[in-house]
Amino acid sequence: MSENILKFSMNRCTSVEPVDETTLKSVCRLTDTFTSACVEILVRLPDLEIVAVQGQFHHEWRQLSDPNEVLQKVLGVRVGSGMLKIIKGLMGDAEDLDQLTYMVEECCHGIILALTRDILIKAPVNQEGKLEFFSKMVRDNIRLYNRCAAFAPGTRLTQGIEPPQ
Amino acid sequence: MLKFARNKLVGVARKNDDVLSIHGVLDDDIYSVEVDLCVGIKDLTFLSIEGKWHRWTTPECPRAIEFLQEAQGFCIDETIDGKIHKIVGRKACRHFANLLIECCYAAREAARVVGWEAAKEDQPDLALKDFVAAKAAAPGETAQQKSASAEQRGAPEKSADTPIIQAQQEKSKPDPLESQKGAAGCVIDLHVHTFPASPCSSASEDQLIQEARRIGLNGICLTDHNHVWSAAQVEDLRQKHGFLILRGNEITTDQGDMLVFGLEKDIKGIVKLQDLKEEVARAEGFIIAAHPFRGFLTFGAGELGLTPERAAQRALFQWVDAIEVMNGKVTVKENNLAASVAAKLGLPATGGSDAHDMTEVGCYATRFSTPIQTEAELIAALKSGDYLAVPFRQEKELFHSSYVEKETV
Numbered sequence: 001m002s003e004n005i006l007k008f009s010m011n012r013c014t015s016v017e018p019v020d021e022t023t024l025k026s027v028c029r030l031t032d033t034f035t036s037a038c039v040e041i042l043v044r045l046p047d048l049e050i051v052a053v054q055g056q057f058h059h060e061w062r063q064l065s066d067p068n069e070v071l072q073k074v075l076g077v078r079v080g081s082g083m084l085k086i087i088k089g090l091m092g093d094a095e096d097l098d099q100l101t102y103m104v105e106e107c108c109h110g111i112i113l114a115l116t117r118d119i120l121i122k123a124p125v126n127q128e129g130k131l132e133f134f135s136k137m138v139r140d141n142i143r144l145y146n147r148c149a150a151f152a153p154g155t156r157l158t159q160g161i162e163p164p165q
Numbered sequence: 166m167l168k169f170a171r172n173k174l175v176g177v178a179r180k181n182d183d184v185l186s187i188h189g190v191l192d193d194d195i196y197s198v199e200v201d202l203c204v205g206i207k208d209l210t211f212l213s214i215e216g217k218w219h220r221w222t223t224p225e226c227p228r229a230i231e232f233l234q235e236a237q238g239f240c241i242d243e244t245i246d247g248k249i250h251k252i253v254g255r256k257a258c259r260h261f262a263n264l265l266i267e268c269c270y271a272a273r274e275a276a277r278v279v280g281w282e283a284a285k286e287d288q289p290d291l292a293l294k295d296f297v298a299a300k301a302a303a304p305g306e307t308a309q310q311k312s313a314s315a316e317q318r319g320a321p322e323k324s325a326d327t328p329i330i331q332a333q334q335e336k337s338k339p340d341p342l343e344s345q346k347g348a349a350g351c352v353i354d355l356h357v358h359t360f361p362a363s364p365c366s367s368a369s370e371d372q373l374i375q376e377a378r379r380i381g382l383n384g385i386c387l388t389d390h391n392h393v394w395s396a397a398q399v400e401d402l403r404q405k406h407g408f409l410i411l412r413g414n415e416i417t418t419d420q421g422d423m424l425v426f427g428l429e430k431d432i433k434g435i436v437k438l439q440d441l442k443e444e445v446a447r448a449e450g451f452i453i454a455a456h457p458f459r460g461f462l463t464f465g466a467g468e469l470g471l472t473p474e475r476a477a478q479r480a481l482f483q484w485v486d487a488i489e490v491m492n493g494k495v496t497v498k499e500n501n502l503a504a505s506v507a508a509k510l511g512l513p514a515t516g517g518s519d520a521h522d523m524t525e526v527g528c529y530a531t532r533f534s535t536p537i538q539t540e541a542e543l544i545a546a547l548k549s550g551d552y553l554a555v556p557f558r559q560e561k562e563l564f565h566s567s568y569v570e571k572e573t574v
Contacts, residue, residue: 007185008177008275012267016169024168034274046469047461047479061294076480077419081460089435090419106171109263114169117194119468120222127224134223142496143460148258149232150225157225 008033014106016114023051024114026107030099034060039071039103043111048079050108055100062096070097071104079108131156169194175267177275184212185279187272191264196220200233200264204272206279209241216261232257241269351383351537352557354530355413356424356455356489356517362389368523374406376523380561382530384409384537388424388517391416393431411543415455416441420481424453424489424517427544442484451547453515454485456492457506458499473505482510487547491516491529491554504554513547516554530557 010032019025022045030037035058042052053074057067064070073090077083084105091101123133135157138144142164144151151157171193180186180203187202197219203212216233218226235252239245246266254262281296357373358366368376370387377385387394387410394412402410413426418438425441427450432441445452457479461471482488490504491514507514516529533552537543546552 004178006176006178007278008271010173010175010267010271010274012173014169014171015167017167032271032274033278046471046475048469049479061297073419078421082417082421085417086419086421086435089417110169110171113171113193113195115469117169120195123222130224134225140496143494147255149229149256150223150258152228152256155225155228157223 010035012106014110016110022046024111026110026114028103028106028110030103035099037099037103039100039107041074041104041107041111043079043108048111050074050077050079053104055103057100059099064096064100067100070100074104079111083108135159135161173264173267175264175271177271179206179275179279183207185272185275187268187275189264189268189271191260191267192219195222196260198258198261198264200261200268202265202268202272204241204276206276209272209276211237211239211241213237214265216257226258229258229261233261236265241273245269350532350534351409352381352530352532352555353384353386353409353411353537353543354382354518354520354527354557355386355453355515356388356415356492356519357385357526358389358415358519358521359387362387362392362394363521365390366521368520368526370402370410371406372523373520373526374402374408374410377526378406378408380527380558382527382557384411385526386411386413386424386426386517386543388413388415391432391434393429409538411537411540420479420484421457421459422455423485424455424515426451426453426547427540438481438484449544451486451544452484453487453489453547454481454503455489455517456495456499456503456519457481457488458502459492459495460499462496462498462502471502473502473509476502477506477509482506482512485512487513487515487550489517489554490514491556493518493520493525493528513550513552514554515547515552516556527557528559530555 010030012028012030014026014028016024016026019042024043024045025040026043027038027040037055037057039055040053041050043049044051053071055067055071057064070091074087077086077090087104087108088101091097091104124130138151138157139161145158145161145164146152153163171191173189173191175187175189177185177187183206185204185206187204189200189202191198199217199219201215204210205212214233214236216230218230221227233253235256236249239248249262249265249269253265277297280300281291281293284296285291354377359370359373360366360368373385387399391414393414399410399412413424414428416423416425416432416436418436418441420438423438423441425445428445428448430444442452458476488503488507490507491500504514515531517531518525518528520526531552532555533546535546535551537546
């Protein structure tokens, strides 16, 4: 037995592109030792509602009769706060659906990150400007306070910011 | 042209007889991180974890690395994703957490391969599919884990035998509606969460009620997540504290969270808003869209030009009776958008703290023009539309400071 040969490998890619001025398409593709799957959602701006969804799922031993039937349950869900609970709840918690559900979530995260990128690109390059930029981000979106190591109390980014009640 | 792309690559090798070695890479337009994780094959427990940044955003992001160590000892079971989100995502970085979840998935699948290879030594013709099916059919530890994690997820139930009213308190029972005396109308916090009924809350019902009394609210509604309080429990609390306690429920639907009054049904899981509306209508209850724009205006999403006119077109508003326009857990901008939409649609507007901690109760509330003493009266008052959302604590502070000022002069 060679120690260097992988027992399992996976590659997951999520990409987001505009379809038109008010629609974004997010696609998540998974290829691993056992799985070949793809989920695609269309999200309408500005309210970020999922307006179309489709997918394929092939697995070594898991059989999904019709992944598209399950996927249609997330139509109308809004990409944003609280979406994970809603998506999981609508798609169900059957083990066979774990990956399909996760891929819908990844598509949604892709949308959020694509929009986040548009903001982050405006961050100043110099250190002082960056501190001010991200500190303002926390001030404007107080929910970010203490949401990660960077925005924890005591960091330079949260100095002078009152914790949310 | 792509607006964003994220690639994740995970490989799992067998380091030795007992350990799996997992290497994960996440690389996207914004972040680039790596994780090296060692996991015990037998119990899938984290033995070591190392992280590395290549690209990040804020000057403080590198601090996340040290907090990855808090995941040491984690076991890859049914609760692992939640633990990673909570500990790694919140204390370190959500992008490391995201990659770590992929590593756990890969480790679980690799352990399956290792198990199958071992089984094949005795049964050379054993197909992977058959091995997996046999494992799934075998009862044992997995089932126990399932049951344990299900217990952890659910709210601990109150014992029916728990004496809510202590004998000592029986002696001098306060008037349950003492808080209503002398008030022409009343101010009620319509949105409050208690522990353990809402596992996300840190305050017991007693703590919240005492604080609500102290700050001068006339009553509160217990609106725990998908949890139904019995009328007897609430009556006991009323008697115990001499304070108006009413029942509601915060139910998660496909269109977000809804505050529901007058529906005793114990709803679990996620329901379609339209179905919920029909149930509530049958029960002659009332349904309020809770924090309808929570998170709408963060990051780039806030710059997409979501106008009140456009926001008012959201399908959910056709199924609700009112809109919560003052919620203690959202930003002022998000509350303002909700208020604009309510005004545009001519829907009544309510306020509630969404308190999950004692200090939060009453930050926002609803001022009714008539006194309310029962659930039936609450629903009637809600249906009348004769009320206002108010920043209760702020008003109290202003009143107090102007009173102190006058006294000093």
